[in-house]
Amino acid sequence: MAEYEDPENTILMELKDGTVAIQLLPDVAPKHAERMKELARAGAYDNVCFHRVIDGFMAQTGDVKNGNMEDGFNLRMAGTGGSDLPNLPAEFSRLPHDRGTLGAARSANPDSANSQFFINFQDNHFLNGQYTVYGRVISGMEHVDAIVRGEPPAAPDRMISVKVASDA
Numbered sequence: 001m002a003e004y005e006d007p008e009n010t011i012l013m014e015l016k017d018g019t020v021a022i023q024l025l026p027d028v029a030p031k032h033a034e035r036m037k038e039l040a041r042a043g044a045y046d047n048v049c050f051h052r053v054i055d056g057f058m059a060q061t062g063d064v065k066n067g068n069m070e071d072g073f074n075l076r077m078a079g080t081g082g083s084d085l086p087n088l089p090a091e092f093s094r095l096p097h098d099r100g101t102l103g104a105a106r107s108a109n110p111d112s113a114n115s116q117f118f119i120n121f122q123d124n125h126f127l128n129g130q131y132t133v134y135g136r137v138i139s140g141m142e143h144v145d146a147i148v149r150g151e152p153p154a155a156p157d158r159m160i161s162v163k164v165a166s167d168a
Helices: 030-041 141-145
Strands: 010-015 018-024 048-054 058-061 101-104 117-120 133-139 161-164
Touching (some): 010 030, 018 030, 030 133, 030 161, 133 141
Antiparallel strands (some): 010 018, 018 133, 058 117
């Protein structure tokens, strides 16, 4: 087991090719970091598909309501839901949307982020100041790069499991 600087704020996401470690940024976006840990600890992200994966842009996942590939899965609905928890207010910062950063997915309303998130495949600075950045991949980005593409992918990849490192 790898050693992490801050295991309480490190997410371990198991993908088909290996583990992705994500450092959450509670000092920048405390509500978003807390939400990810809460959903991870509840097992809500386990088996949730990557429903929107655009080459050269990002991979989006986290629809815990409609994205679980184990339980009555309907790919057409994936990406339309969130969790049973209330939406989060935007926590915009000066952090850029660089390769490997985690952004909060939302509707046109800046305060509509809930459980969905995306991981940037490259620097996407046109998103700066419009979407909350609340984490960054610290290892395993090659596994993110290997996620099958599509909007939605015909046979989507999934997060096999998502845990907080201090619990793993």
